[in-house]
Amino acid sequence: MKLTKTILMGSTLALTAMWGAAFAQNVAREDTVIFDLDRTIKDPDNFNWFTPGTKRMHGAHQTMWEPLFILNYNTGALDPWLATGFEANEDSTEFTLTLRDGVEWSDGEAFNADDVVFTVNMALENEEISSREASTIRAQVASVEKVDDLTVTFALKEPNPRFVVENFGVRIFGSFLIMPEHVWNGEDPATFAFNPPIGTGPYTFTSAATNRAIWDRNDDWWGAKTGFMDLPEPQRVIFLETGGAESRAQLMVTNELDAAQNVGVGTFEAIAAQNPNVIAWHSDYPYAASDPCARQLEINTTVTPWDNPAMRKAVAHIIDRSQIVNVAYEGTTVPSETMFAQYGSMAPFIDAVKEAGYGLPATADVAAGQALIEEAGWTKGGDGIYEKDGQQLSVDIHVNSASTEYTRTIDIVVEQLNRAGIAAKAVPVENGVFWGEVLPFGKYEMSYSWLSCGSVNEPWASMGRYTVSDVVPVGERSPGFNNTARWSGDAAAAYSAIVDQMADLTLGDPEIPGMVAEAYQHLDAEMPFIPLVQAAKLLPMNTTYWTGWPTAENYYNHPFFWWNHTHQIIHNLEKAG
CATH class of the missing domain: 3.40.190.10 (Periplasmic binding protein-like II)
Structure with missing residues (x-):
């Protein structure tokens, strides 16, 4: 420039x-x-x-509205802010939060448990307020109760050891923000403009x-x-x-x-x-910092020949992550070593996967990929593309056309696959079609996305997105964009059983890294998606x-x-x- x-x-x-x-x-x-x-x-x-639109990121939740806690991406700790701590019962179905003494709204009114209970109940009682955080509270919380001015207890609908960090810890982008009861009381939460606004x-x-x-x-x-x-x-x-x-x-x-x-x-x-x-x-x-949503190649595991895990593994061998870094990202990111975002707080889980032998290489092993293709009965034709039963080995890769980052990455992957003998083609689609039709309904062979996004301090948030409980037929909407690959079968069931056990363990449980590695063997063997590179900002x-x-x-x-x-x-x- x-x-x-x-x-x-x-x-x-x-x-x-x-x-x-x-x-x-x-x-x-x-x-x-x-x-x-x-x-x-x-x-x-x-x-x-609570309602859609630019209501927070123009300074409101950076300067005026403070969170209860702030997740430290490096250490994994929850730094206390408006709250000083929390306790959970044995099965993580009840959480008691302690608020900081002396907090005030900017108009001088005290910030206390009444504000927390009032705001949470607004979310619970009003389906029409549609922010992601309000919807999550409705999905998780059965009831909320004031214990005293500085203590609030949440009863959950089901166990969730990640409840506080997910809802009040700025895990990704924002958190559930507490509003002043003395201003909002009596207002319609779906239409109230809250102007002039106040915060703490x-x-x-x-x-x-x-x-x-x-x-x-x-x-x-x-x-x-x-x-x-x-x-x-x-x-x-x-x-x-x-x-x-x-x-x-x-x-x-x-x-x-x-x-x-x-x-x-x-x-x-x-x-x-x-x-x-x-x-x-x-x-x-x-130069750049890693974004929480590492990039990957999604694979529809119901589509022939990519319903064969060996063929998916072949593609993983052929992809050269270092070339993607150098060309598509101009060197501003690094190859992914696992499915996870590579933050300090995720190191124990990434290390466990790598030590178990399931880490990803930065460079390609094209010969290993071609060997798996040939073992599946494909032979190279005169044009260098594999063939079987009169059909070429081909794949369409859908890509969101909204960013050159996306299209440049897939152009490189397409070139790598073509050189190795797979007739690959990029299929750019506009943003609304990509997220509204292609991904959720499984209308793709392969696609470029970041559906493992979620884990920034613990592994379940990402790993839980690929369990068999979320498998639906192609043509039905995948819940929450989870398991759009429709990955199922014995390996997927074994993976899911381990991940489901992990879901109920408290954060920091020493058993979790070993369980991550145990579950990851099934991801590595079957490759329902292929991690590519860390996202860069x-x-x-x-x-x-x-x-x-x-x-x-x-x-x-x-x-x-x-x-x-x-x-x-x-x-x-x-x-x-």
């Missing part, structure tokens, strides 16, 4: 005019942190997070438009008054829609943006060349005004600043110089 002076000046002037009103209250630039927003705020006057966080809402939201520090924040944590140093936080990669690049170069959304490696290197204060998660290749962070950004060397948590854990990032920022 070439950032010319002419383009830079034009883009910067246009964007400065677009959000010049952001500094109307005369907060100095060096006291302001500006985050990139990758979407338009469709309804800037609505702060009802150290920032209060100032203004919003379709392209920005502004939050100013509340110097009367409860956390500083109680000694929980000092006031964050930024006096103002702005979430700004930058309009795409080129615009965010220009703003990073000119120090008008402090943290940017994902860019390509060429763009990042161009930014860093003009502004050496811009850093990334890694100081050198691969290359997020430029600017140290001109602010230091303390999360990096691989400063790993207090991951850098995804549109998530609910961004409170940690903002509290770690320090003024440069």
Whole structure:
């Protein structure tokens, strides 16, 4: 990417005019942190997070609404925030949470168990509020009860040792957010706009438009008054829609943006060349941080010849993950070693799989793959493609056309398979068709996706997605996109039995790594999906005004600043110089 002076000046002037009103209250630039927003705020006057739309990631759950806990991706620990701890009964059907004393809403009202019980009951009693977190609460919770002002007990519909981290721990993106009873009481939770909004966080809402939201520090924040944590140093936080990669690049170069959304490696290197204060998660290749949803090749196990595990295994041998990394990702990620996202908290389970001999190689073994194909009765024709009974060995690979990351990856896989003797073809489809028809209904031979997504601190969340309990016929919708491969049979049943036992074990149980390895032998033997590479987010962070950004060397948590854990990032920022 070439950032010319002419383009830079034009883009910067246009964007400065677009959000010049952001500094109307005369907060100095060096006291302001500006985050990139990758979407338009469709309804800037609505702060009802229970309903669809941009209601949180424009600063609301990063600055104003605080979570009860925050999952640390590196250690696997649940860092206490609005809550200080929890206890579970023996079978994980009841959880008692202890809230932090002294927490206040920004209007001075106490935050306590009444707010928690009220908000949870709103989710339980109103089917029309449709956020993912509210739906999960409805699916899991039978009832909620106040014990005292700082204690709440949840009774679950069935055992779930992961209940707290799934619902209140910012496991992935967000958490179930508690709302102030004294504001919401008597309102219709499906239509209430909650404007002006309040929260317990150290920032209060100032203004919003379709392209920005502004939050100013509340110097009367409860956390500083109680000694929980000092006031964050930024006096103002702005979430700004930058309009795409080129615009965010220009703003990073000119120090008008402090943290940017994902860019390509060429763009990042161009930014860093003009502004050496811009850093990334890694100081050198691969630069990027790993996203929780590792990429993989899904295989429909009901379709001939891919109903044969040996043929699926052959494809796994033929795929060269290092080439995908180098070409499709320009070196910004790493090959997957297992199905799991490669975070520090997942290391015990990844290591158990590798030590058992089921880890994935970075490079291909084409000869081993071809041997399995030939053992299945296929022979190469004159054009180099395998044949049997007058039919060529071919496969269509569906891919979501919404991102060049996806299409470039599958183009490489297609080329690798063709070179090895499989007539592969990419079938790009638009986003709605891919997620609405192709994947859930099993309308594919192979497809590119990330359906193992889920495990970031324990293995069951991902492994539980491939049990036989979720197998439905092709043409019926797979529940929750689980087991769209329709993997069944003796090996799948044996795998499922182990994973089902794992589901009821408490987090941290020492038996779990061994059980992961035992179950994984069936995945390795049958390959209902083929892990490819870790997903990558290359997020430029600017140290001109602010230091303390999360990096691989400063790993207090991951850098995804549109998530609910961004409170940690903002509290770690320090003024440069």
